[in-house]
Amino acid sequence: MRGFVFPTLELAVNPGVASAALEGLNAPPRRLPAWLFYDEAGSRLFDAITELDEYYLTRTERGILARHAEEMIAAAGGGMRLRIAELGAGSAEKTRLLLHAAVERQGSVAYEPIDVSASALEGARKRIEREIAGVRVLPRVMDYTHGSSLNLNGPANGHGNGSLNGHLRERRLVLYIGSSIGNFEPDEAALLLDRVRAGLIPGDALLLGVDLVKDESILVGAYDDAAGVTAAFNRNVLVRLNRELGGDFEPEAFAHRAVWNASQSRIEMHLESLAAQRVQLAALGMTLDFDAGETIHTENSYKYASGQAEALLATAGFAAVERWTDPQKWFAVYLARIE
Numbered sequence: 001m002r003g004f005v006f007p008t009l010e011l012a013v014n015p016g017v018a019s020a021a022l023e024g025l026n027a028p029p030r031r032l033p034a035w036l037f038y039d040e041a042g043s044r045l046f047d048a049i050t051e052l053d054e055y056y057l058t059r060t061e062r063g064i065l066a067r068h069a070e071e072m073i074a075a076a077g078g079g080m081r082l083r084i085a086e087l088g089a090g091s092a093e094k095t096r097l098l099l100h101a102a103v104e105r106q107g108s109v110a111y112e113p114i115d116v117s118a119s120a121l122e123g124a125r126k127r128i129e130r131e132i133a134g135v136r137v138l139p140r141v142m143d144y145t146h147g148s149s150l151n152l153n154g155p156a157n158g159h160g161n162g163s164l165n166g167h168l169r170e171r172r173l174v175l176y177i178g179s180s181i182g183n184f185e186p187d188e189a190a191l192l193l194d195r196v197r198a199g200l201i202p203g204d205a206l207l208l209g210v211d212l213v214k215d216e217s218i219l220v221g222a223y224d225d226a227a228g229v230t231a232a233f234n235r236n237v238l239v240r241l242n243r244e245l246g247g248d249f250e251p252e253a254f255a256h257r258a259v260w261n262a263s264q265s266r267i268e269m270h271l272e273s274l275a276a277q278r279v280q281l282a283a284l285g286m287t288l289d290f291d292a293g294e295t296i297h298t299e300n301s302y303k304y305a306s307g308q309a310e311a312l313l314a315t316a317g318f319a320a321v322e323r324w325t326d327p328q329k330w331f332a333v334y335l336a337r338i339e
Helices: 015-026 040-049 056-077 095-106 118-131 186-198 216-222 229-245 308-315
Strands: 082-087 109-115 135-137 171-176 205-211 254-261 266-273 277-281 286-290 295-302 319-325 331-337
Touching: 015 229, 015 286, 040 229, 056 082, 056 095, 056 171, 056 205, 056 216, 056 319, 056 331, 082 095, 095 109, 095 118, 095 135, 109 118, 118 135, 186 205, 186 308, 205 308, 216 254, 216 266, 229 254, 229 266, 229 295, 308 319, 308 331
Parallel strands: 082 109, 082 171, 109 135, 171 205
Antiparallel strands: 205 331, 254 266, 266 295, 277 286, 319 331
């Protein structure tokens, strides 16, 4: 960086985006947080990724949920009604399997999807309430990754956990599926689950989806598809910085790289500068000089070996109750409870 001055452009600069760019692009090595992927265009690209042949995660987890949703809901409820919340709900595509099972079990269910994207939540609300009679969707627009507690058992949209439509207290089931936990560093993942636990009370439960360690070619292929959709998703973070911070990145001047870091048990995504180049972020007064081959580290996706997810849950104060997996043991879904 050649210098920093306060913004001079007439841009409505998001402080979080500005702070992430300022900190990450000045770091050695350069990095950007993965949440920057998910603007409107990025969310559409990710939805497209989930349908790719190489991206086994979504269909494998969907298969587990399709086979075991009734068991999961029954085990979480333990004879009581459930109220369901979901972290990073997005379009809530797979969640509908669980909501169907909940309605079948108890006649109706309150569903609280939590996400930073108001548009994604509104789309999910309309679709779910249209397709599944008995589900009341109560969206919560928030960044669940920050703060001290998620207050998951506090009042939400006028309804507390004490009663709903005349029913006695419900147990809370928090969904964190899609292997989203893998995008956090191990200490950050533990802190996030600790915050989830702090927002619950004994008897409440967490349904956690985790991707498992497997052959390197399968892992890398899931993050570097032949059609280039993941590459477009990765480069879209530069498009977002151009739009929101007055940048002049040339996205095609950066190559998408996905690598398996065996020592850290994670897939890494990078953007590699194809030539020496200079980039401006006018809203931040930043000038960035890239060497050929220099990278911006944009995402980690941790993969869990046997026992690691159980240890993570235990550290956060959860007791693992049930575990479901696919026949190939590529993915696992855990039900963990507060005792």
